[in-house]
Amino acid sequence: SRRGGAVHASAETVVQLSFGTSILRNWAGGVGGGLAMVQDSRLEVGDGVVIQENEVMHSGVDCSTPPCGGGGISIGDTATARLYPGALVTRNRAATGGGILLSGTATAVVGGEVSWNEAQDGGGVAAVDASSVLVDGAWCGHNTAEKQGGCVFHGGSAVQFRGQSR
Numbered sequence: 001s002r003r004g005g006a007v008h009a010s011a012e013t014v015v016q017l018s019f020g021t022s023i024l025r026n027w028a029g030g031v032g033g034g035l036a037m038v039q040d041s042r043l044e045v046g047d048g049v050v051i052q053e054n055e056v057m058h059s060g061v062d063c064s065t066p067p068c069g070g071g072g073i074s075i076g077d078t079a080t081a082r083l084y085p086g087a088l089v090t091r092n093r094a095a096t097g098g099g100i101l102l103s104g105t106a107t108a109v110v111g112g113e114v115s116w117n118e119a120q121d122g123g124g125v126a127a128v129d130a131s132s133v134l135v136d137g138a139w140c141g142h143n144t145a146e147k148q149g150g151c152v153f154h155g156g157s158a159v160q161f162r163g164q165s166r
Helices: none
Strands: 007-009 014-017 022-024 035-037 042-045 050-052 073-075 080-083 088-090 100-102 107-110 113-115 118-121 125-128 132-136 139-141 144-148 152-155 158-162
Touching: 035 042, 042 073, 073 080, 100 107, 118 152, 125 132, 132 152, 152 158
Parallel strands: 007 035, 014 042, 022 050, 035 073, 042 080, 050 088, 073 100, 080 107, 088 113, 100 125, 107 132, 113 139, 118 144, 125 152, 132 158
Antiparallel strands: none
């Protein structure tokens, strides 16, 4: 699929992932290897949720609008997301935002752990366009970016760190 290898949510849909849920080994051709959230949808990722080994593969796809990426999660348009402490986004891959991609005017609060993700820009998190992200006590480590932003890459977006973010 082009959007959301496991889940694609739009039109004010609320997706709540709770303890024991795994989004594992999915792929998409454009955005959101694991999950793609758009158009006022809302994502809540709770303690004990694992989003792992998802990938965005975009050969032959126009990636100019929206940008291709979000190996684990893509949050675009006017969607919102909250990752609570104990959530894990790990070992995902994409061109932009190996773990998480925010685009458009999307907003997210990222707690938990974002680790071992890979991308050209934004190994852990990429926030582009007019999106905004608050990294709130999250552990962001061992992410790889070929170009820029191992943990967080921001291109015209608002990025804030709060608490014991590492």
